Amino acid sequence: MSKVYILGGAQTDFERNWTKEGKNMVALLREAVADGLQQCNIDFDEIEALNKENRIAAFVGNFIAEKYTEQGHLGAFLTEVNPAFYGVPSARYEAACASGSVALDAAQTKIMAGEYDLAVVLGWELMKTVDSATGGQFLGRASYYDKESKGVDFPFPKLFGRLADETIAKYSLDEGRYMEALSKIAVINYANAKRNPLAQTRSWFMSEEQARQRGTETNPLVGGRLAVSDCSQVTDGAALVVLASEKYVKEKGIKDKPIIKGYGHRNAPLLFDKKIEESAGSEYILPWTRQAVLDSYRRSGLTVSDIDIFETHDCFTSSEYAAISAFGLTEPGREYEAVESGLIDFDGGKPINPSGGLIGCGHPVGASGVRMILDLYKQVSGEAGRYQVEGAKNAMLLNIGGSATTNYVFIVGRE
Amino acid sequence: MNIKKVTVIGVTGTMGANVTGIFASFGNAEVYCVGRDIEKVKATIPRIASSVKAGSIAARLIPADYSMLDECVSKSDLVFESVTENIDVKSEIAKQVSDSLRGDAISCTGTSGLSITSLAECYPEEQRTRFFGVHMFNPPYSLPLCEFMRTEYSDDSIAAELKSYLSDRLLRTVVEVKDAPAFLGNRIGFQMINEALQYAERYKDNGGIDYIDAILGSFTGRTMPPLTTSDFVGLDIHKAIVDNLRSNTSDYANDTFALPDYVQALISENKLGRKSGAGLYQTVKYSNGLKRRTVYDISTGIYRDIIPHAFPFANQMKKNIAEGDYTEAFRQLVSNRSLEAEICIGFLLRYMVYSLYCAKEVAFTCEAADDVMAAGFSWCPPLAMYKALSSVADVKSLIKERIPEIAEKVDMDELLKDLKPSKYDYRRYFKSGR
Numbered sequence: 001m002s003k004v005y006i007l008g009g010a011q012t013d014f015e016r017n018w019t020k021e022g023k024n025m026v027a028l029l030r031e032a033v034a035d036g037l038q039q040c041n042i043d044f045d046e047i048e049a050l051n052k053e054n055r056i057a058a059f060v061g062n063f064i065a066e067k068y069t070e071q072g073h074l075g076a077f078l079t080e081v082n083p084a085f086y087g088v089p090s091a092r093y094e095a096a097c098a099s100g101s102v103a104l105d106a107a108q109t110k111i112m113a114g115e116y117d118l119a120v121v122l123g124w125e126l127m128k129t130v131d132s133a134t135g136g137q138f139l140g141r142a143s144y145y146d147k148e149s150k151g152v153d154f155p156f157p158k159l160f161g162r163l164a165d166e167t168i169a170k171y172s173l174d175e176g177r178y179m180e181a182l183s184k185i186a187v188i189n190y191a192n193a194k195r196n197p198l199a200q201t202r203s204w205f206m207s208e209e210q211a212r213q214r215g216t217e218t219n220p221l222v223g224g225r226l227a228v229s230d231c232s233q234v235t236d237g238a239a240l241v242v243l244a245s246e247k248y249v250k251e252k253g254i255k256d257k258p259i260i261k262g263y264g265h266r267n268a269p270l271l272f273d274k275k276i277e278e279s280a281g282s283e284y285i286l287p288w289t290r291q292a293v294l295d296s297y298r299r300s301g302l303t304v305s306d307i308d309i310f311e312t313h314d315c316f317t318s319s320e321y322a323a324i325s326a327f328g329l330t331e332p333g334r335e336y337e338a339v340e341s342g343l344i345d346f347d348g349g350k351p352i353n354p355s356g357g358l359i360g361c362g363h364p365v366g367a368s369g370v371r372m373i374l375d376l377y378k379q380v381s382g383e384a385g386r387y388q389v390e391g392a393k394n395a396m397l398l399n400i401g402g403s404a405t406t407n408y409v410f411i412v413g414r415e
Numbered sequence: 416m417n418i419k420k421v422t423v424i425g426v427t428g429t430m431g432a433n434v435t436g437i438f439a440s441f442g443n444a445e446v447y448c449v450g451r452d453i454e455k456v457k458a459t460i461p462r463i464a465s466s467v468k469a470g471s472i473a474a475r476l477i478p479a480d481y482s483m484l485d486e487c488v489s490k491s492d493l494v495f496e497s498v499t500e501n502i503d504v505k506s507e508i509a510k511q512v513s514d515s516l517r518g519d520a521i522s523c524t525g526t527s528g529l530s531i532t533s534l535a536e537c538y539p540e541e542q543r544t545r546f547f548g549v550h551m552f553n554p555p556y557s558l559p560l561c562e563f564m565r566t567e568y569s570d571d572s573i574a575a576e577l578k579s580y581l582s583d584r585l586l587r588t589v590v591e592v593k594d595a596p597a598f599l600g601n602r603i604g605f606q607m608i609n610e611a612l613q614y615a616e617r618y619k620d621n622g623g624i625d626y627i628d629a630i631l632g633s634f635t636g637r638t639m640p641p642l643t644t645s646d647f648v649g650l651d652i653h654k655a656i657v658d659n660l661r662s663n664t665s666d667y668a669n670d671t672f673a674l675p676d677y678v679q680a681l682i683s684e685n686k687l688g689r690k691s692g693a694g695l696y697q698t699v700k701y702s703n704g705l706k707r708r709t710v711y712d713i714s715t716g717i718y719r720d721i722i723p724h725a726f727p728f729a730n731q732m733k734k735n736i737a738e739g740d741y742t743e744a745f746r747q748l749v750s751n752r753s754l755e756a757e758i759c760i761g762f763l764l765r766y767m768v769y770s771l772y773c774a775k776e777v778a779f780t781c782e783a784a785d786d787v788m789a790a791g792f793s794w795c796p797p798l799a800m801y802k803a804l805s806s807v808a809d810v811k812s813l814i815k816e817r818i819p820e821i822a823e824k825v826d827m828d829e830l831l832k833d834l835k836p837s838k839y840d841y842r843r844y845f846k847s848g849r
Contacts, residue, residue, distance in 0.1 A: 013840070013843065016843055020848075021843065021846045021847065022633075022736070022737055022846050022848045023736065023739060023846075023847060024737055024738060026738045026739060027736075027739025028739070029739075030738070030739035030740070031739055031842060080738075203556075203557075203559060203586060204468070205441055205467045205556075206469075207440075207443070207471065209474075210469045210470075210471040210472075212471075213470060213471050216470045216471075217465075218464065218465065218471075219471075
């Protein structure tokens with residue numbers, strides 16, 4: 001099996017509102033492709049040349065463009081970006097907010113199997129085409145729509161509000177202590193985003209005081225005990241990475257590029273009630289999330305002590321909270337310790353989301369998995385600029401779809 | 416620099432309120448909010464909090480009136496004056512502030528037009544070392560530009576500390592400029608806007624105001640067309656800025672700061688723009704809730720429906736931009752020789768040239784022009800515009816060919832020598848809208 005190298009990539013500026021700019025998905029894809037390929041020193045002529053020998057393919061991650069932009073058949077759209085993609089095998093991959101990861105998984109599998117030498121992985125979502133209530137309904141399709149989301153305003157904040165309730169109940173947590181931890185998680189993500197020049201919230205104000213004042217005019221409750229400050233953003237954006245085989249890297253004399261060292265992919269029961277019912281017998285509130293992490297440790301031969309940074313799926317503060325023990329940073333039920341001690345702070349030893357995460361950097365749902373692996377690439381390659389965590393050698397991402405239904409984990413590191 | 420307590424004077428004004436929000440949020444400072452009428456100040460507090468979308472800062476805002484000014488100032492690490500743009504009023508405030516200003520405190524003015532040096536001279540000599548111009552743009556929560564001016568009296572190490580406080584703590588895009596009329600951002604921005612007003616008069620028979628706005632719409636690298644911007648800012652404020660520049664600068668663009676007669680007439684009728692219900696545009700609201708946006712017709716002197724101008728070059732550019740084909744859009748702009756395309760490219764080139772020209776005169780680097788236009792106006796900044804046009808043409812030749820009258824007055828070789836690449840991405844500024 002071939003090793004899978006990450007050559008680099010690019011993300012668009014998540015602050016941008018493409019609807020306000022009057023631009024469509026082709027414009028978005030053109031920018032992501034132009035910037036991503038340039039960063040990898042690949043031009044369209046090379047794509048054409050590789051394609052003549054059937055050595056390149058493209059993998060597109062997107063959740064629900066059919067709703068947001070009235071468009072399907074998304075794999076075909078690279079041909080609108082540039083004629084160099086005529087004839088290049090390309091398809092769209094979908095697993096709700098883990099769509100980017102399922103595209104990555106397909107791409108790495110083809111590289112490992114020696115089918116292709118170069119894989120262009122592109123995740124994207126345009127979400128600002130509709131108002132937030134309509135968009136919230138679209139996102140409800142990541143749950144069992146008829147049973148969990150139909151006719152419900154903002155179904156996902158409510159589901160992750162329930163995760164908060166269930167976490168408190170399962171571990172008999174002090175509610176104040178738990179909510180304090182969630183506030184701090186939000187503030188860390190906003191603070192980290194200030195260092196990221198492409199983060200959506202880099203110019204926004206957030207403080208612990210503000211995050212704590214849930215249920216006020218500027219921080220209204222949106223799902224049970226969760227308020228706006230606990231939520232990830234509605235974001236337009238795309239992210240692109242290029243994966244390569246050992247053969248390609250050797251041919252081109254490319255050195256010092258990181259590899260994908262391991263991954264995990266597990267699906268939990270779709271319905272939130274069934275998740276909680278099933279997890280009653282486990283120490284973990286999200287046992288399949290934990291299992292995906294364990295699978296990635298097994299495949300990579302690494303343990304939590306080897307991982308220098310984490311990019312997690314903080315669609316809500318309650319999901320980042322649950323991820324802390326899933327990663328193995330604390331015992332399940334004691335996640336607050338990692339928050340209170342500063343362990344997950346930017347300079348805390350095991351930083352989570354130096355990019356700002358989905359709360360700070362933004363969450364164009366189909367792009368997030370790809371954006372995360374791009375950030376792992378940047379961190380372990382020393383290319384993260386102002387949000388570089390010094391000396392990062394190995395890094396992990398957790399990307400989830402639905403209410404932690406699809407769970408994807410990747411470990412990226414230096415060889 | 417540790418700024419824990421701030422006094423903002425003139426807090427009920429738009430800028431006073433918004434600047435207060437910045438100090439109280441990012442700066443985490445306790446702010447004494449001083450205005451003439453304490454009840455009005457109290458009523459402003461929620462507006463301040465909502466300007467930074469954070470109700471939590473209200474607890475740090477302390478309402479006060481002028482009778483409490485001495486007490487507020489004596490407790491403050493920084494005093495920010497944001498009262499009306501009148502040298503007599505400001506000098507009176509400066510005298511009051513100086514009586515109770517602590518020896519280690521900073522004092523700033525938010526003036527957009529008056530001389531910082533003259534205002535510094537309203538303070539006793541020992542306090543002038545700690546006096547600076549700090550000019551933010553409205554609304555500062557979304558426009559991070561902060562022009563910074565020191566004077567011959569200023570202490571350089573304090574200036575350096577204050578600049579890093581403004582950039583690192585308050586997250587401002589700090590651009591140091593000289594104490595020149597209207598500073599840098601407004602000089603560049605209002606040159607173009609006022610010249611657009613002049614063009615509206617020249618082309619009044621083609622449509623005038625809405626005609627020029629249609630030629631210089633968001634597809635030319637901005638959020639709002641220039642005359643819509645003037646209407647939004649207020650024609651009285653526009654006049655104050657361009658009159659200042661007309662009288663107190665003397666460069667090649669001086670004539671473009673002359674306010675057209677029709678604008679003066681609108682101001683005399685108190686038609687100041689959006690804030691007074693009518694100006695260059697007027698939105699008529701009917702009792703059934705319907706709204707109709709009309710425009711002032713310069714030829715007839717009445718408000719009429721906006722003409723949906725459709726120029727082939729503009730339509731093609733918008734179509735290209737919608738699909739992210741910027742190069743094709745610029746190719747159209749440069750190759751189309753219709754009157755409207757010529758007007759458009761002429762404006763963009765003059766804007767670029769004047770920006771770089773002013774940066775040399777008023778600022779300390781070329782990039783300053785980029786920062787002020789991106790962070791203060793959300794316009795495609797000049798160096799990014801240069802890069803954008805370079806994708807389809809040799810910009811220097813284009814300048815000589817399309818705006819020869821400017822090329823004669825400015826040494827282009829000198830102006831365009833050693834230009835640094837812009838740190839701004841031009842693509843986000845070119846939009847496919849009106």
